[in-house]
Amino acid sequence: MTRCIAVCSIGSVDKGILEHIAKQISTRCGLICEIYPEMERPEYAYNVTRCQYDSRPILKRLIQYCKDDTKLLGVTQVDLYVPILKYIFGLAQVGGGCSLISLHRLCPEFYDQPSDPALLLERAEKTAMHELGHALGLTHCRELHCVMYSSTSIENTDFKNPDFCPTCFELFKWYLEI
Amino acid sequence: MAKKPSILIIDDELAIRESLKDWLMEDDYEVDLASSGEDAVALALKKDWEVILLDLKMPGMDGIETLRKLKDKEIDTKAEIILMTAYATIETAVQAMKEGAFDYLVKPFDPDEVEIQIKRIIEHKELVLENVLLRQKLEERSEYDEIIGKSDAMQEIFEMISRVAPTDSTVLITGESGTGKELIAQALHGNSQRCYMPFIAVSCGALPDSLLESELFGYEKGAFTGAEYTKRGRFEMADKGTLFLDEIGDISLKTQVDLLRVLQQKEFRRVGGQDLIKIDVRILSATNRNLKKAIEERRFRDDLYYRLNVISIHVPPLRDRKEDISLLVETFIHRYCLELNKEPVKIVPSAMKLLMAYDWPGNVRELENVIERAIVIGKGTEIVSEDLPFSRKELKADGFPKSLKMMEKIHIERILAETDWNITRAARELHIDRQTLYNKIEKHKIERKG
Numbered sequence: 001m002t003r004c005i006a007v008c009s010i011g012s013v014d015k016g017i018l019e020h021i022a023k024q025i026s027t028r029c030g031l032i033c034e035i036y037p038e039m040e041r042p043e044y045a046y047n048v049t050r051c052q053y054d055s056r057p058i059l060k061r062l063i064q065y066c067k068d069d070t071k072l073l074g075v076t077q078v079d080l081y082v083p084i085l086k087y088i089f090g091l092a093q094v095g096g097g098c099s100l101i102s103l104h105r106l107c108p109e110f111y112d113q114p115s116d117p118a119l120l121l122e123r124a125e126k127t128a129m130h131e132l133g134h135a136l137g138l139t140h141c142r143e144l145h146c147v148m149y150s151s152t153s154i155e156n157t158d159f160k161n162p163d164f165c166p167t168c169f170e171l172f173k174w175y176l177e178i
Numbered sequence: 179m180a181k182k183p184s185i186l187i188i189d190d191e192l193a194i195r196e197s198l199k200d201w202l203m204e205d206d207y208e209v210d211l212a213s214s215g216e217d218a219v220a221l222a223l224k225k226d227w228e229v230i231l232l233d234l235k236m237p238g239m240d241g242i243e244t245l246r247k248l249k250d251k252e253i254d255t256k257a258e259i260i261l262m263t264a265y266a267t268i269e270t271a272v273q274a275m276k277e278g279a280f281d282y283l284v285k286p287f288d289p290d291e292v293e294i295q296i297k298r299i300i301e302h303k304e305l306v307l308e309n310v311l312l313r314q315k316l317e318e319r320s321e322y323d324e325i326i327g328k329s330d331a332m333q334e335i336f337e338m339i340s341r342v343a344p345t346d347s348t349v350l351i352t353g354e355s356g357t358g359k360e361l362i363a364q365a366l367h368g369n370s371q372r373c374y375m376p377f378i379a380v381s382c383g384a385l386p387d388s389l390l391e392s393e394l395f396g397y398e399k400g401a402f403t404g405a406e407y408t409k410r411g412r413f414e415m416a417d418k419g420t421l422f423l424d425e426i427g428d429i430s431l432k433t434q435v436d437l438l439r440v441l442q443q444k445e446f447r448r449v450g451g452q453d454l455i456k457i458d459v460r461i462l463s464a465t466n467r468n469l470k471k472a473i474e475e476r477r478f479r480d481d482l483y484y485r486l487n488v489i490s491i492h493v494p495p496l497r498d499r500k501e502d503i504s505l506l507v508e509t510f511i512h513r514y515c516l517e518l519n520k521e522p523v524k525i526v527p528s529a530m531k532l533l534m535a536y537d538w539p540g541n542v543r544e545l546e547n548v549i550e551r552a553i554v555i556g557k558g559t560e561i562v563s564e565d566l567p568f569s570r571k572e573l574k575a576d577g578f579p580k581s582l583k584m585m586e587k588i589h590i591e592r593i594l595a596e597t598d599w600n601i602t603r604a605a606r607e608l609h610i611d612r613q614t615l616y617n618k619i620e621k622h623k624i625e626r627k628g
Contacts, residue, residue: 056197082197086286094203139206139432142388142402142449150205152289170435174479 004069005132006034010058010076010100011041017103017124018075024125025073025132028163029176039065042078055080055091055100062098071135072098073128079104089151090127092134095175099131111154119158126162127151133168136175141168183300183386184208188218188244189233189262194285198231205293206387206430215239219247224616227257228303229296234263234270234282242277249278258299262287301404304389325361326506329499335362335491342489343369348441350426350486351464353493355595356543359464360424362491366462367420375419378412382433383425383598390433392449401450413446413457420460425598426486427467427478438482461486466598496538496545503533506542510549511561518553525561532563539592587622590615599626 007022018035025033039061045053058074066072080088080102089106092099106123108116129147141148146165151157164172185207189195192213199209210227212218216239218232230248234241241261248255258280263270265284274282280299283292325332342349343366351359360379367377382390396411412421423429429437440446441461445454463486472478496503507525515522525533529552538544552565590608597603605615618624 056193081286082201083191083193084198084286085201085289085292088201088289091200092204093200134204140204142391144401144450150293152293166439167432167435170439171431174431174435 004034005029005031005071005073006036007073007075007128008036008062008065009038010062010074011078012038013075013077013103017121020121021073021075021124021128024162025128028129029172031176034070036065036072039074042076047081050081051079052081052087053078055082055088055102059091059093059098059100062100063096066098069097071132073132073135074098074100075103075124075128076100077103089157090131092131094134094139095137097135099135101127101131105154106157122162123154123157126157126160129162129164133164133172136172138168138171138175141165143168182206182208183229183303184210184227185296186210186212186218186221186227186230186257188212188215188230188236188241190214190236191233194233194262201289202296205296207296215241215244215247218244219253222248222253222255226255229299230255230257230259232259232261232279234261234274242273245274245277245279258303260295300386304386305404307385308389308393325358325365326509327499327502328505329494329501331494331499332502335493338489338491339365339369342366342491344371345489346460347488348461348463348486349489349491350469351462351491351493352469353464353466354495354541355466355598356541357493357495358542359466359493360422362493363420363422363424363462363464367422367460370420370460372419372460376416377420377422378416379422379424380412381424383428387430387433390429391436394433395436395446395448396451397449398451401448405450408448411448413440413459414455416459417457418459420462423461423463425465426463427465427469427472428598431477431479434479434482438479438485441482441485466596496541500534503545504530506545507533507549510546511553514550514553518550520553521559523553523556523559523561526563529561529563529566532566532568536568537588537592539588539595541595583622586618587624590618590622591624594619594624594626 005025007018007025009018022033022035025031042053042058045055045057047054058076062072062074080091080100082088082091087105088102090099090101101124103120103124104110106127107120108114126147130151133148138148140150143149143165144159145161146168147160147162148164148168149156149160185202187195187198187209190213195211195213199211202209210221210225212221215236232241232244239247245259245261247253248259259278261274261279261282262285263282271282281295283295325336339362349366351362353359363379364377367373380393385393392409392411394411394413396409396414397405399405399408436446444458445456447454469478469483473480473483507530511523511525533545548567551567552561556565593604593607597607601612601615605612608615
């Protein structure tokens with residue numbers, strides 16, 4: 001029975017962002033969300049040709065690092081990809097337990113916009129909830145405002161709410177067995 | 179579970195296959211993988227998909243050759259094929275389109291681009307499916323004017339219908355495929371206070387999850403790509419009447435949550451809608467699955483099960499009520515002679531004996547098909563053994579075939595009927611792998627009935 005969620009940084013990540021994500025998960029899921037010690041920067045996953053980091057070996061390490069039934073969410077600053085896609089905001093195996101998000105393309109600066117810490121926190125929170133949902137077994141939702149709505153661009157992320165729609169929330173609880 | 183849109187990925191690179199599969203599964207697609215054109219062609223002889231993502235450059239059979247094979251007469255895939263290439267040139271693109279590809283994408287993909295492409299295809303195919311189902315519904319005559327049976331089991335069901343029909347309780351009707359569960363539902367509606375209001379039936383297992391959601395709850399204009407107008411769902415159509423949810427055991431966990439909410443609150447929102455719509459609908463449902471087992475396996479919610487199963491009616495398989503066969507045969511002969519404009523025919527005792535000896539894995543529906551066929555192909559004024567699709571040699575008087583081969587065929591037919599032709603489940607129950615089951619279906623020339 002899953003009752004514990006944890007977040008951990010992969011390489012250096014602003015402590016305030018991690019705390020915000022943990023707090024939001026706790027509030028929204030009604031569960032304790034711990035912060036685990038930082039994991040090493042994922043140089044092992046760096047692809048010189050693409051100048052990006054392959055998310056799959058990182059997720060693999062996260063799974064090895066994970067204790068018991070804890071659902072672990074990794075947060076990293078590096079730019080992630082999977083071989084078939086140009087970029088990803090995050091990765092999780094549906095129902096696999098662990099998930100990973102990248103802050104790289106969530107920063108307004110990436111889109112040549114002025115720094116906006118509040119907007120970054122909001123995007124990080126939404127992406128974290130989305131990947132956590134996948135890790136538990138949820139798939140994409142057709143409800144435009146639901147956090148499980150597919151985000152293939154930052155505009156999708158900005159448009160949706162940080163919450164699950166009532167149906168996805170029920171499913172989220174079902175998968176968490178609460 | 180409800181049928182998910184399916185996609186085949188053909189690529190020789192494991193990393194590409196797997197990363198694409200993981201990504202597509204976030205959208206709840208059913209994904210199959212093939213590591214070469216040869217593998218894909220072998221797989222396509224047994225299965226089809228909505229979309230095929232095909233790598234252009236592969237060792238052995240390359241993308242263009244694979245495309246040709248998939249499109250030729252022997253396979254004739256109905257899937258739309260998207261070619262994937264690392265280096266697109268105008269020439270390859272033109273050639274791919276000429277050969278019948280839907281489009282081509284350059285690797286690595288832009289997530290937005292591939293998602294839109296696949297959704298467009300799936301939505302188009304769902305629209306076609308919706309159309310086909312609608313046409314089937316229109317062409318479907320009311321299959322039976324009445325439920326037929328003189329057996330004790332059927333008498334008990336008649337008694338149950340008369341007691342339960344006037345109430346507003348939910349009823350779960352269980353029984354194998356072809357036993358006439360929808361008829362029971364129609365009888366419950368027809369004998370209720372709601373009989374002058376609509377009886378709306380939805381075959382949940384036939385529809386992909388997203389289409390089922392739209393069917394049940396309707397949608398608002400602009401709710402998703404393709405929602406060009408506001409559409410009322412079946413719940414709204416059934417207001418003040420009865421909604422019959424067939425194959426309820428096949429719905430996804432997501433739809434189960436939505437359904438439970440409607441049952442509890444008697445109101446819902448259209449997909450993409452803000453307004454709550456109140457409804458007064460009696461829910462009847464049916465399944466050929468073992469829902470208690472599904473609950474144990476956490477594939478079906480127990481809270482929904484108890485809501486749906488206030489009253490349960492089990493329709494026994496035809497093999498357990500053989501005393502009904504003669505009455506059913508008589509009714510079907512009468513019906514089809516009229517319908518096919520034929521002189522009234524009789525069935526000779528030896529042919530009737532064969533019907534009594536058969537196991538009827540497809541139940542009443544199969545018996546009806548057998549009689550219709552016999553009337554169509556029969557030459558005289560009598561139905562004789564030769565007019566039936568199984569010969570005397572194949573059956574012993576007690577209903578068991580003499581040959582091991584026939585026994586195997588009948589057993590496989592029964593399991594396939596019980597699992598509603600879910601190959602994975604049927605193979606599991608038969609303790610063989612899927613490939614072996616496919617081979618046996620081919621060997622015995624087993625076809626889906628009804």
